[in-house]
Amino acid sequence: MIVEGAVFDSEGARRAYVRFRRGRVVEVGTPGTDSRRGRERRVHGIVVPRPVNSHTHLGDAAAAREPPHVPVVELVGPGGFKFRVLAETPARQKEAAMRRALRRMVAEGVAAVADFREEGVPGVAALRRAARGLPIRVLAFGRPVRRPIDGAELSSLLRAADGIGVSSAREEGAAERRTLAAACRRAGKRFALHASEEVRESVDAYLDPRPDLLVHLTQASPDDLAAVATARVPVATCLRSNALFHRSPDLAAFERAGVRLLVGTDNAMLNAPSVFRELEFAYLESRYRDRSPSTDYLARAAFVEPWRWLDEPGRARVRGGTSATTLAFRLPADDPAYQLVTRATEQLIVPTTAP
Numbered sequence: 001m002i003v004e005g006a007v008f009d010s011e012g013a014r015r016a017y018v019r020f021r022r023g024r025v026v027e028v029g030t031p032g033t034d035s036r037r038g039r040e041r042r043v044h045g046i047v048v049p050r051p052v053n054s055h056t057h058l059g060d061a062a063a064a065r066e067p068p069h070v071p072v073v074e075l076v077g078p079g080g081f082k083f084r085v086l087a088e089t090p091a092r093q094k095e096a097a098m099r100r101a102l103r104r105m106v107a108e109g110v111a112a113v114a115d116f117r118e119e120g121v122p123g124v125a126a127l128r129r130a131a132r133g134l135p136i137r138v139l140a141f142g143r144p145v146r147r148p149i150d151g152a153e154l155s156s157l158l159r160a161a162d163g164i165g166v167s168s169a170r171e172e173g174a175a176e177r178r179t180l181a182a183a184c185r186r187a188g189k190r191f192a193l194h195a196s197e198e199v200r201e202s203v204d205a206y207l208d209p210r211p212d213l214l215v216h217l218t219q220a221s222p223d224d225l226a227a228v229a230t231a232r233v234p235v236a237t238c239l240r241s242n243a244l245f246h247r248s249p250d251l252a253a254f255e256r257a258g259v260r261l262l263v264g265t266d267n268a269m270l271n272a273p274s275v276f277r278e279l280e281f282a283y284l285e286s287r288y289r290d291r292s293p294s295t296d297y298l299a300r301a302a303f304v305e306p307w308r309w310l311d312e313p314g315r316a317r318v319r320g321g322t323s324a325t326t327l328a329f330r331l332p333a334d335d336p337a338y339q340l341v342t343r344a345t346e347q348l349i350v351p352t353t354a355p
């Protein structure tokens, strides 16, 4: 089958057709020039690399009721609502909730998710069990629970996880961060942390040691953003989660500073892990505040930048000979980035697996 309309990938947006065979891209070209000359079924749409959800906490998906209207520390801080939920919910129930959240992402065509998993080694093991057999890559960022840092716990965590994701530079001192980051480097894993979420933190602190990923930066100044851009550390933004706490990162300033943006959905107890809802909210909220980033910048954050972050730039391209790495939407080909950011949903995904 042929999807004719537009392609949006690491090369930008362009008019194109894409011919699929059993889910594999076999031909890409200018509309009207395909080798089948009308002898194959065609639909109008946009073809993109599969999206990535670059920041979640799926462990708290078990909390299904409306979260209480309390300050952020009481909700997700140490000893707060979220940690009570994690402590009080039976392991089997948490695992089932994580699996439901992962299935939802699979339905949206999400190819990978980067999750900050609390609860140490058992937390990561539970996430792995929840993901078993599902067609989604789970990057687990574990968090050691013992303080001072225990070498044995850290090694087994790094064997089980893809990296370490800590709370923030305020909560983990420089010595702890250096120990964790150095252990990640030695193991070939990634080191990530939340930064400047509730209050502005020193950019020198959260960039030292250099992390592989920052999350939020809601309170970062233009100078902070410039330093993050220079350090080439990608930033996962989660605007719906920020909005619940009356915070709003200025994504237009992120774009001006040249920050490599990724998009995440943060705590599953606060928001459904839907990249599409996140993109639409980011677009509307920024526009409401009259400081819109380009739709191109937002769309790249979901479909292109994560693949560069994951050192798989080839997956950010729509080209012949690739399988299961792209997604096609039944959407108008005009202004593809705008369509993707404001209108993409799982209902519009075109099945491309037919012969």
Ligand SMILES: [Zn+2]
Pocket: 055, 056, 057, 116, 194, 215, 266, 267
């Ligand atoms: Zn987070």
